[in-house]
Amino acid sequence: MADTQDMQDGKNYHLNVPQASTVFPLKGSNALDWGMKNRLARVFSPEDGHTVMLAVDHGYFQGPTTGLERIDITIVPLIPFADALMITRGALRSSIPPEMSKPVVLRSTGGQSILKELSNERITVDIEDAVRLNASALAVQVYIGGVHEHQSIGNLVELVDAGNRHGIPTMAVTGVGKDMVRDSKYLGLATRICAELGAHFVKTYYCETGFARVAAGCPVPLVIAGGKKLPEKEALEMAYHAVNEGAAGVDMGRNIFQCETPKAMIQAVRAVVHGQETPEKAMDLYLSLKTIEEGNQYAK
Numbered sequence: 502m503a504d505t506q507d508m509q510d511g512k513n514y515h516l517n518v519p520q521a522s523t524v525f526p527l528k529g530s531n532a533l534d535w536g537m538k539n540r541l542a543r544v545f546s547p548e549d550g551h552t553v554m555l556a557v558d559h560g561y562f563q564g565p566t567t568g569l570e571r572i573d574i575t576i577v578p579l580i581p582f583a584d585a586l587m588i589t590r591g592a593l594r595s596s597i598p599p600e601m602s603k604p605v606v607l608r609s610t611g612g613q614s615i616l617k618e619l620s621n622e623r624i625t626v627d628i629e630d631a632v633r634l635n636a637s638a639l640a641v642q643v644y645i646g647g648v649h650e651h652q653s654i655g656n657l658v659e660l661v662d663a664g665n666r667h668g669i670p671t672m673a674v675t676g677v678g679k680d681m682v683r684d685s686k687y688l689g690l691a692t693r694i695c696a697e698l699g700a701h702f703v704k705t706y707y708c709e710t711g712f713a714r715v716a717a718g719c720p721v722p723l724v725i726a727g728g729k730k731l732p733e734k735e736a737l738e739m740a741y742h743a744v745n746e747g748a749a750g751v752d753m754g755r756n757i758f759q760c761e762t763p764k765a766m767i768q769a770v771r772a773v774v775h776g777q778e779t780p781e782k783a784m785d786l787y788l789s790l791k792t793i794e795e796g797n798q799y800a801k
């Protein structure tokens with residue numbers, strides 16, 4: 502039966518406390534709708550606006566990449582240390598337990614392989630399937646200056662529109678062709694085009710000169726890829742400089758999962774991205790966690 506008495510006598514209106522209007526803290530995202538913001542707040546920590554995304558989508562064009570031969574064995578134990586998982590729908594459904602609670606950034610373009618022209622991509626996921634998989638964001642490769650530049654920009658625009666209909670943000674990934682230089686001029690051009698066309702955040706590469714200008718010129722959050730495996734200290738330095746020069750974090754793959762002690766590495770990356778640790782302190786942390794991880798590996 503309805504509680505008609507309480508309806509007549511409500512008391513807790515806090516008449517002296519005006520209702521607050523909050524500003525969404527993520528760069529360039531304040532005008533988005535609630536569902537978009539809620540999904541973005543799952544990927545980027547509401548405390549510091551930063552993220553450590555773990556990228557394991559490489560198989561979509563390069564097959565069983567070193568470190569990803571068995572995602573169920575090597576990647577699942579790393580998930581608790583990541584803020585989000587960037588992955589294809591095939592790997593997600595086949596190898597990741599659905600009770601995992603981390604947000605999924607769903608690789609949604611592909612259609613080529615390392616044997617052919619890399620920029621020749623199409624959309625590979627229907628938006629309904631992204632909803633079904635509870636994706637927190639879509640990821641699309643954009644090849645500015647590439648052979649199929651126009652087509653890849655078309656993929657971005659189509660996914661942004663589809664995601665907008667469902668409140669799912671889109672991350673544009675700036676794919677750099679073999680003949681292109683990853684300098685601030687190119688990265689500034691590529692990231693800005695992605696943001697102007699509606700990407701809600703952009704994945705790009707760090708460049709040693711002028712990255713702060715790339716980040717400032719992109720009106721939405723930037724995350725950096727790790728690229729090829731580097732010595733651990735260098736990867737931590739790259740993450741440190743990127744965040745200090747305006748990146749919102751990393752979407753790192755090989756520099757984590759190709760490390761001999763990946764749990765230690767992802768925690769060291771977190772110390773830089775979320776804890777503002779210097780690369781030296783993060784390296785000390787890495788070395789102490791590495792000893793523990795090696796001990797555990799040996800015990801198995």
Ligand code: 5RP
Pocket residue numbers: 556557558559587674675676726727728729752753754755756
């Ligand atoms: C391609 C990609 C990758 O598949 C991947 O996410 C790159 O991550 P990393 O360079 O850190 O291994 O985005 O451009």
